[in-house]
Amino acid sequence: MGVRKGIEVSLAISEAVAQCNVDLIAAYPITPQTHIVEHLSEIVANGELDAEFVPVESEHSAMSVCCGSAAVGARTFTSTSSQGLALMSEIFIIASAMRLPVVMALANRSLSSPLSIWNDHTDTMLVRDAGWIQVFIENGQEAYDHMPWAFRVAEDPDVLLPVAVNIDGFILTHMIEPVEYIEDSVIKKYLPEFKYPIALHPDNPLSMGCFAMPELYTEAQKARDNAVVNSYSTIVKAWKEWEQLTGRSYHPIETYRADDADYCIVTMGSYGETAMEVVDMLREEGEKVGAVKIRLWRPFPFDDFYKAVLGKNHLVVIDRAISFGGPGGPVASELRSALYSKQGAPKVINYVAGLAGRDVSRHDFKNILLDAKEKVQRGEMEGYTLYGLRG
Amino acid sequence: MDRFTVFAPRLVEKAEYFTSGHRACQGCAEALAVRLVMKALGRNTIVAMATGCMEIISSPLPTTAWNVPWIHVAFENASAVISGCEAGMKVLMRKGKVPEKKINFVAMGGDGATADIGMGQLSGALERGHDMIYVCFDNEAYMNTGIQRSSSTPYGASTTTSPAGKVSIGQRTQKKNLPQIAVAHNIPYVATACPSFPFDLMEKVKKAANIKGPAYVHILSVCPTGWRIPTSDSIRYGRLAVDTGVFPLYEVVDGKYRMTYEPQKLRPVGDYLKGQGRFRHLKDKDIEEIQRRVNQEYEKIISKCGGM
Numbered sequence: 001m002g003v004r005k006g007i008e009v010s011l012a013i014s015e016a017v018a019q020c021n022v023d024l025i026a027a028y029p030i031t032p033q034t035h036i037v038e039h040l041s042e043i044v045a046n047g048e049l050d051a052e053f054v055p056v057e058s059e060h061s062a063m064s065v066c067c068g069s070a071a072v073g074a075r076t077f078t079s080t081s082s083q084g085l086a087l088m089s090e091i092f093i094i095a096s097a098m099r100l101p102v103v104m105a106l107a108n109r110s111l112s113s114p115l116s117i118w119n120d121h122t123d124t125m126l127v128r129d130a131g132w133i134q135v136f137i138e139n140g141q142e143a144y145d146h147m148p149w150a151f152r153v154a155e156d157p158d159v160l161l162p163v164a165v166n167i168d169g170f171i172l173t174h175m176i177e178p179v180e181y182i183e184d185s186v187i188k189k190y191l192p193e194f195k196y197p198i199a200l201h202p203d204n205p206l207s208m209g210c211f212a213m214p215e216l217y218t219e220a221q222k223a224r225d226n227a228v229v230n231s232y233s234t235i236v237k238a239w240k241e242w243e244q245l246t247g248r249s250y251h252p253i254e255t256y257r258a259d260d261a262d263y264c265i266v267t268m269g270s271y272g273e274t275a276m277e278v279v280d281m282l283r284e285e286g287e288k289v290g291a292v293k294i295r296l297w298r299p300f301p302f303d304d305f306y307k308a309v310l311g312k313n314h315l316v317v318i319d320r321a322i323s324f325g326g327p328g329g330p331v332a333s334e335l336r337s338a339l340y341s342k343q344g345a346p347k348v349i350n351y352v353a354g355l356a357g358r359d360v361s362r363h364d365f366k367n368i369l370l371d372a373k374e375k376v377q378r379g380e381m382e383g384y385t386l387y388g389l390r391g
Numbered sequence: 392m393d394r395f396t397v398f399a400p401r402l403v404e405k406a407e408y409f410t411s412g413h414r415a416c417q418g419c420a421e422a423l424a425v426r427l428v429m430k431a432l433g434r435n436t437i438v439a440m441a442t443g444c445m446e447i448i449s450s451p452l453p454t455t456a457w458n459v460p461w462i463h464v465a466f467e468n469a470s471a472v473i474s475g476c477e478a479g480m481k482v483l484m485r486k487g488k489v490p491e492k493k494i495n496f497v498a499m500g501g502d503g504a505t506a507d508i509g510m511g512q513l514s515g516a517l518e519r520g521h522d523m524i525y526v527c528f529d530n531e532a533y534m535n536t537g538i539q540r541s542s543s544t545p546y547g548a549s550t551t552t553s554p555a556g557k558v559s560i561g562q563r564t565q566k567k568n569l570p571q572i573a574v575a576h577n578i579p580y581v582a583t584a585c586p587s588f589p590f591d592l593m594e595k596v597k598k599a600a601n602i603k604g605p606a607y608v609h610i611l612s613v614c615p616t617g618w619r620i621p622t623s624d625s626i627r628y629g630r631l632a633v634d635t636g637v638f639p640l641y642e643v644v645d646g647k648y649r650m651t652y653e654p655q656k657l658r659p660v661g662d663y664l665k666g667q668g669r670f671r672h673l674k675d676k677d678i679e680e681i682q683r684r685v686n687q688e689y690e691k692i693i694s695k696c697g698g699m
Contacts, residue, residue, distance in 0.1 A: 023483060050485065057512070070475075072489075074478075091465060200460035200462060207462075208462040212452040
């Protein structure tokens with residue numbers, strides 16, 4: 001096994017990307033993604049990685065350069081946050097439609113306005129339906145592990161889709177954590193050389209990104225949906241292979257002390273770790289609580305989710321984004337929808353918390369659970385509650 | 392030039408890389424320009440194209456008019472997409488993953504894609520110094536969406552969003568000077584061309600391909616539909632644009648200007664304007680004003696060329 005280092009998570013991400021022998025990085029600076037691309041450009045400048053670092057003039061161009069690069073068959077990486085994601089969203093969507101396997105470290109941050117650089121999930125929810133494979137990770141080790149994993153999945157000939165690894169901005173990107181490094185030789189074994197079957201080259205002329213009449217558009221979208229849905233088996237296989245090499249296992253939906261739980265806290269991203277601590281704390285107090293963590297967001301792992309929650313009574317879903325004028329936070333809305341036709345489906349109580357980096361501690365999780373219990377007693381489980389709203 | 396006209400056609404590439412059967416309007420000089428550009432570039436070329444007329448007419452699924460690798464991603468980003476193709480291919484060749492080969496990386500866009508929505512991305516790509524060619528096919532309005540004005544539409548032209556009316560002359564602003572903006576990036580090669588002068592055009596595209604670093608070629612592409620002229624007159628109006636000095640043909644190699652075709656005496660701009668439906672509403676005093684402006688701009692170019 002490799003060495004264990006105390007390192008800032010952003011730097012660990014860059015070094016994992018470098019270990020993947022990436023060919024091209026195109027990025028534009030935006031907080032809190034900056035340390036990732038700064039360190040990568042440093043690695044390239046020092047000759048430690050033979051890659052092209054393309055310092056573009058906007059995020060829109062970053063994703064456009066990535067599309068061109070992946071189209072000629074180069075292993076391609078980018079990273080962004082918030083407004084940067086919003087600006088590149090036009091091309092972000094096209095990248096998946098054109099089956100260009102770009103990998104992105106998405107340092108999650110709130111969207112303006114008011115302008116805020118701090119963490120929540122409003123940026124990633126903007127591109128929920130963009131056709132990318134999306135995962136959420138909880139800590140530095142997971143961030144490191146998911147770089148080789150993301151390339152492995154994206155470039156698999158059965159997948160060929162872009163992958164976004166969601167990493168909570170600041171909460172994770174700027175933390176110094178212990179990270180166990182995997183040797184280059186192990187990563188090389190895990191991650192085969194990228195061979196894009198439809199790479200642009202004069203020896204094999206093909207037209208990419210054509211125009212379609214209504215007779216073909218629907219079928220093109222169906223093919224795209226199939227590709228996203230079918231990527232599930234490769235995703236799980238890639239996690240299993242990683243487990244065999246490193247001993248660390250990952251699953252689409254993960255649970256913690258949930259078997260006999262009356263209330264389960266449902267989270268995505270770094271809140272999963274706080275949730276586990278709260279579960280331990282409340283279990284000591286005799287409360288029957290557990291945690292459910294959604295790691296794989298797209299394709300949504302319905303069967304794993306049902307297996308984890310059917311038979312439970314209550315799900316307390318913590319959203320990190322608001323759907324203005326909508327039925328609740330985006331995660332809770334999807335879970336309610338997924339559960340609607342299921343017998344014995346648990347009740348969903350939804351809280352939106354921790355917008356723009358407002359701290360949500362173990363104490364707050366406990367308050368949320370207490371509040372949820374009261375809501376259940378009163379039978380008020382519709383909509384959502386904005387936790388910690390002042391005034 | 393005269394000595395070669397007899398022989399030059401024989402030297403032109405016979406193969407077609409932008410093939411017939413596409414869906415361009417009758418008399419489209421832009422499609423002709425694309426065809427000539429591709430003849431000059433040859434088969435070892437990758438094209439990134441902006442959304443627009445040429446993209447729509449050449450790539451309706453499941454057909455394509457392209458005999459070279461071709462990619463379209465969006466409207467404003469052809470220059471960034473080709474940047475990625477060029478940089479990606481460069482590193483793949485350096486790492487021995489793809490055999491070494493000279494490939495022309497070419498971005499193509501209309502005047503809307505170039506002068507308006509893609510201006511920042513073009514500037515970024517030129518500044519970063521990719522070994523690429525950007526070809527702007529300038530038909531002086533958003534023809535694909537129905538003849539709306541762009542910043543490359545000339546003063547006085549009536550379009551669907553700069554219509555001539557009781558209190559409007561049509562387009563109120565002067566045409567944005569894209570070749571000069573390209574020159575300001577200190578790139579090794581900038582040229583203007585027009586398919587009415589096919590050998591001059593192909594010569595310039597070949598030069599652009601052979602020069603290391605970014606090159607910009609600006610091609611005036613007559614659009615009978617948008618300019619409201621007979622479809623049989625596209626070549627004639629391209630010639631008139633050059634012969635009146637409205638669109639001078641020149642090139643800038645490492646900052647040095649050279650006229651590649653200089654009419655002995657400029658024809659009056661009225662010869663160019665009067666037959667076009669888009670200028671039909673102009674009065675004599677408007678044409679006089681345009682003549683003054685054309686003379687002034689032409690003098691500027693002549694003096695940059697060393698007062699030939």
